[in-house]
Structures are given as C-alpha cells and as structure tokens.
Amino acid sequence: MTDVIRIAAGQGFWGDWLEAPQRQLEGGPIDYLMMDYLAEVTMSIMQKQRSRDPALGYAKDFVPLMRSLMRELVERRIRVTANAGGVNPLACADAVVACAREEGLAGKLCIAIVTGDDMMERLDELLAAGHVFANLDTGEPLTTVRESVQSANAYLGAGPIVEALSRGADIVITGRVTDTALTLAPMIHRFGWDWSDWSKLAAGTVAGHIIECGAQCSGGNCLVDWERIPNLADPGYPIIEASEHGGFVVTKHPGTGGRVSVASVTEQLLYEMGDPTSYITPDCVADFTSIRLRQSAKDRVSVGGVTGGPPTDFLKVSISHSWGYKAIGTLVYAWPDALKKAKKADSILRERLRRLDLEFDQLLTELVGVDATHGRLAGPPNPDIPEVQLRVGVRAKERRPVERFTREIAPLILNGPPSVTGFAGGRPKVEEIVAYWPALIPKREVQARVQILEV
Amino acid sequence: MSFAGRGRRKSNKGAKQSRGRASGRKLQLREIAHARSGDKGDTANIGLIALKPEYYPILEKEVTAARVARHFRGVIKGSVERYELPNLRALNFLLHGALGKGGTLSLKTDAQGKVFSTALLRMEIRIPRGIHVG
Numbered sequence: 001m002t003d004v005i006r007i008a009a010g011q012g013f014w015g016d017w018l019e020a021p022q023r024q025l026e027g028g029p030i031d032y033l034m035m036d037y038l039a040e041v042t043m044s045i046m047q048k049q050r051s052r053d054p055a056l057g058y059a060k061d062f063v064p065l066m067r068s069l070m071r072e073l074v075e076r077r078i079r080v081t082a083n084a085g086g087v088n089p090l091a092c093a094d095a096v097v098a099c100a101r102e103e104g105l106a107g108k109l110c111i112a113i114v115t116g117d118d119m120m121e122r123l124d125e126l127l128a129a130g131h132v133f134a135n136l137d138t139g140e141p142l143t144t145v146r147e148s149v150q151s152a153n154a155y156l157g158a159g160p161i162v163e164a165l166s167r168g169a170d171i172v173i174t175g176r177v178t179d180t181a182l183t184l185a186p187m188i189h190r191f192g193w194d195w196s197d198w199s200k201l202a203a204g205t206v207a208g209h210i211i212e213c214g215a216q217c218s219g220g221n222c223l224v225d226w227e228r229i230p231n232l233a234d235p236g237y238p239i240i241e242a243s244e245h246g247g248f249v250v251t252k253h254p255g256t257g258g259r260v261s262v263a264s265v266t267e268q269l270l271y272e273m274g275d276p277t278s279y280i281t282p283d284c285v286a287d288f289t290s291i292r293l294r295q296s297a298k299d300r301v302s303v304g305g306v307t308g309g310p311p312t313d314f315l316k317v318s319i320s321h322s323w324g325y326k327a328i329g330t331l332v333y334a335w336p337d338a339l340k341k342a343k344k345a346d347s348i349l350r351e352r353l354r355r356l357d358l359e360f361d362q363l364l365t366e367l368v369g370v371d372a373t374h375g376r377l378a379g380p381p382n383p384d385i386p387e388v389q390l391r392v393g394v395r396a397k398e399r400r401p402v403e404r405f406t407r408e409i410a411p412l413i414l415n416g417p418p419s420v421t422g423f424a425g426g427r428p429k430v431e432e433i434v435a436y437w438p439a440l441i442p443k444r445e446v447q448a449r450v451q452i453l454e455v
Numbered sequence: 456m457s458f459a460g461r462g463r464r465k466s467n468k469g470a471k472q473s474r475g476r477a478s479g480r481k482l483q484l485r486e487i488a489h490a491r492s493g494d495k496g497d498t499a500n501i502g503l504i505a506l507k508p509e510y511y512p513i514l515e516k517e518v519t520a521a522r523v524a525r526h527f528r529g530v531i532k533g534s535v536e537r538y539e540l541p542n543l544r545a546l547n548f549l550l551h552g553a554l555g556k557g558g559t560l561s562l563k564t565d566a567q568g569k570v571f572s573t574a575l576l577r578m579e580i581r582i583p584r585g586i587h588v589g
Contacts, residue, residue: 270502
C-alpha cells in the first residue's frame with residue numbers, strides 16, 4: 001500500500017471562516033492541518049499592531065482556535081503548520097503555550113516557531129552593503145521610500161518548517177513563509193524527499209497553491225455551474241492526499257458542501273498566476289504547464305505530471321511603507337432618473353472640491369449598479385434603473401485634503417439632487433495607506449531560525 | 456496601446472488566423488469558457504478556461520493578447536501579455552496598469568481585480584463553422 005498523508009486546509013486568509021478548522025477535524029481522518037493567514041498587506045497591519053503593543057502583531061484568532069482544538073490534535077496526533085505568527089511568531093507561540101498549560105497539556109504538546117524572515121532591523125545595514133531592494137514592479141530603489149518603510153519580511157521556504165517537524169513540533173508557527181511551504185513541508189518531512197528532487201518539490205508546491213485559499217478550490221467562488229454547487233452554507237475545505245512519488249489527490253470530507261472538480265481546481269490553479277512556466281518559490285520553480293488533472297471520482301481530482309526546476313539564488317522580500325491617505329464616500333440615488341441624479345451630485349461635489357483647491361493624487365467616481373466593476377464594458381445603463389450608488393474616492397499624500405473631502409459628502413443630502421439615501425454610516429473614514437513594495441534579496445543574507453518552546 | 460509584453464514563452468500566435476473568417480456564429484466567451492482573476496500589484500491576471508476540451512483551440516486562436524487589449528481599452532492603462540496552458544485548456548492573461556495602482560492604493564471597488572474574469576467573458580468571438588457549441 002502506498003503511504004499517503006492527508007493535509008487539510010483550515011484557513012485561506014486572516015478573516016476566513018472560523019468554523020473551518022474544527023470541521024476539518026470532525027469530518028474524517030487527517031494528518032496535518034495547514035492554516036494560511038498572510039496576504040501581502042497583512043504583515044503591515046500586524047506591524048502596526050505590534051508598534052502599539054509589543055505583545056501583538058500576529059493572527060489573534062489563531063490562539064482561541066488552537067485552544068479549542070489542541071486536545072483533539074494531541075489525541076489524534078494531528079500536526080499544524082500555520083503562518084499565524086505574522087511579525088511576532090514568539091508572542092503568538094507564547095499565547096498558545098499558555099493555553100496548552102491551562103488545558104493541562106504540559107509535556108504533551110511541542111510548539112515550534114520559525115523566524116528569521118524579519119529584515120526590518122537589518123535594512124540599513126543591507127542597503128549600505130549595496131542591496132537596493134529595487135521594486136519588482138517599477139524598478140525604483142528602496143531609498144526613495146526608506147523613511148516610510150514599516151515592515152520588511154523575506155519569504156522563507158519549506159526548509160525551516162521541515163526542521164521544526166523533524167524536531168518533533170506538533171504546532172509550527174511561522175512568520176512570513178511562502179503560502180505553499182506550509183503544505184510542501186509536511187510532504188518533505190514525511191516522505192524524506194531530496195532537496196534537489198525538483199519535480200516532487202514542484203508537485204508539493206502545486207498542492208500548496210491549490211489549497212492555500214481554502215474553499216476557493218472546492219466550490220467557493222467557482223463560476224462553473226455555480227447555482228448547482230451543493231450546500232455552500234457548509235462548504236468542505238480542501239484536503240490533499242499526498243503520496244511519496246509526488247502525485248496527489250484534491251478532495252474534501254464526505255457529506256460536506258461545495259464541489260471538487262477539474263473546473264474548481266483549474267480556476268484556483270490560475271489564481272494570481274504570472275508566467276505559468278516559472279512559479280518561483282524558495283525551494284523550486286514549478287512549471288504549471290506540466291500539470292495533469294483528472295476527475296478520478298466524485299469530489300476527487302487527481303493531480304500528476306508536475307515538473308519543476310531548481311530555485312533562484314534570491315528570496316522575495318515583502319516591504320510595506322506608509323504612502324498617504326484615502327477615503328471613499330457613497331450615496332444612493334433612487335428612481336426616477338437615478339443615474340442622472342448620481343452624476344449631477346458627482347459634478348456638484350467635484351466643483352466644490354475644485355473651489356477648495358485641494359490637491360489629490362486621484363479622485364475616482366464609480367457608479368455602482370452601472371459601471372463600477374466592468375467600466376464601459378458593462379454597456380449602456382438601463383434608463384429606468386431603480387437605484388444607483390455614487391461612490392467617490394480620493395487619495396492624497398497629505399491627510400488634510402482627504403479629511404476635508406470627507407466633510408463634503410453629507411451636505412449633498414440636503415443641498416444636492418433629490419431622492420438620496422443610504423448614508424447611515426455617517427462621514428467617510430480617512431484611511432492610512434500602507435503600500436506594498438516587492439523586492440529581492442540574495443538567499444545568503446537570510447538565516448531562518450527554528451526554536452522549540454517548552455509547554 | 457501596446458500589447459507587446461515583456462514576458463517570455465508567451466505568444467500572439469493565432470492573430471493571423473483569426474482574420475478573414477467572416478463565417479461562423481458570433482457568441483460571448485461566457486458560452487465556451489469560464490475564468491478566475493486576481494492581482495499582483497497593479498497587474499490583474501485572468502485565467503481563461505475552456506468549458507470543453509474542443510473549445511480550447513478556439514480560445515487559442517481567437518482570444519489573442521491584441522484582442523484582449525482592445526477589449527479592455529479605456530479600462531486598463533498598460534499592455535496585455537498572454538501565456539498558454541494547453542494542459543489545463545487555459546490561457547493566462549496579464550493586464551498591466553489595471554487596478555488604479557493596485558493593492559491598498561487603489562480606490563476602485565474591484566481593487567484586487569477579482570471580477571476582471573467576467574469582464575473578459577463579455578468578449579464576443581466568432582466560432583468557426585463545423586464546431587458545435589452547447
């Protein structure tokens with residue numbers, strides 16, 4: 001019999017369905033619970049939280065979640081890989097350790113943290129050594145925004161997670177690692193794959209990509225036949241059944257809602273895809289044009305044929321920096337002439353803003369119900385449209401013009417076009433913009449660390 | 456608008472063949488394909504997937520980078536690149552300058568390009584004679 005491990009996705013982002021991890025445990029046998037919390041912007045939000053309170057800066061939801069699951073995790077020997085640590089893996093792990101002790105699990109649970117991704121303290125030293133951190137999108141050197149940098153984290157690969165598992169960790173809490181590493185690492189650990197067996201590493205990476213967004217591969221947000229995808233009130237989150245030779249099956253627990261089909265998996269494979277022949281990770285470069293999919297049974301898709309090559313000498317660094325401010329205000333105009341009224345209100349608003357002589361980097365008007373999502377591709381609007389939401393956004397380097405803008409929306413209710421409603425939220429909020437700056441750093445500059453915590 | 460992208464291993468193959476075929480039925484891409492889109496900075500990606508294997512060659516021929524650039528004229532600011540994944544019966548398009556600076560900077564409702572997918576499915580193409588759709 002082939003050795004198979006079952007890796008279940010419990011979270012696809014920070015804010016995902018809180019029920020999902022428990023359901024992955026209840027629904028049937030699994031060996032690993034993989035939880036992905038980190039999107040590009042998440043790190044900067046966590047950084048901000050840590051600057052206010054040094055005990056924060058991680059996915060707080062993770063701690064109560066672990067508390068409720070840990071007894072069962074121990075009993076069933078299910079291990080967890082999660083990047084819930086954000087910019088403060090130690091604080092996150094300390095909180096989980098405290099829970100474990102309170103639950104009477106001292107000596108029964110081994111918790112590891114993976115760090116070394118945080119480049120913030122070494123940033124100036126690295127810049128001085130000649131690393132420019134050129135923006136991967138624009139080519140600009142980081143020095144142009146150095147003063148406003150809030151966080152800088154290298155994407156670590158599967159290596160340190162594999163090390164943590166081999167040192168006996170039941171729960172591995174990481175900072176910034178690639179989303180796919182959380183799924184790939186258990187395979188390398190269990191099957192002892194060689195670090196130069198590129199095609200197997202690529203297969204594990206593809207598996208990770210498929211389940212890193214949770215139910216988005218198992219019927220959620222799936223366009224094909226969406227109305228007949230069963231029971232999305234209770235969606236089955238995906239499970240990878242991985243085997244030693246690199247092939248794997250995407251499935252979900254029996255009796256759950258959603259659907260695992262070639263269509264649902266293909267949609268997820270293409271999500272956020274660049275050049276499909278080179279999906280670059282710290283461990284390998286996977287070729288998505290090699291992937292073969294087959295519906296092997298209901299809610300089971302077999303994946304094989306994956307090939308890959310050696311990784312590059314660089315790691316991606318995710319840098320966040322304060323950019324400025326934005327605010328978005330909305331008003332709803334009702335029939336008759338809803339669209340005309342919304343457009344009129346927009347032109348009045350723009351005239352008033354012009355007179356105030358405010359400087360914006362951008363002033364954007366969208367008419368929700370008419371053109372907000374597809375622009376002119378949506379075609380001519382229905383002249384009898386029942387209502388239109390006027391949505392106006394501004395962005396500026398300075399706070400003042402944005403703040404002033406937020407005071408210009410409400411007056412329109414009484415001194416602008418008629419049949420207006422939908423302003424219960426009050427004045428729009430001024431939001432700080434933390435922008436994302438992708439860059440590269442040579443691997444030799446980054447040392448991942450694994451630390452085991454006593455429970 | 457330029458559609459000459461920078462990426463490697465992509466092509467505009469098929470642009471020539473699509474000309475001069477006045478025959479055949481016109482339909483919207485949504486009848487033969489599905490799609491998912493996402494973002495990377497100010498670039499939106501759209502994965503366009505044939506609903507049936509026999510539709511993939513039609514996508515490959517008809518939905519060129521140039522045609523997608525024309526379709527999104529006025530909606531995006533930059534160029535369009537196309538990559539082919541015949542193994543998945545899919546094409547991947549990168550639409551640059553699509554998201555009003557992208558990520559947290561964007562003021563758009565669709566700041567992360569989540570519904571560029573269905574905007575592409577609005578595109579009309581001609582189905583060559585002899586191919587049955589439905």
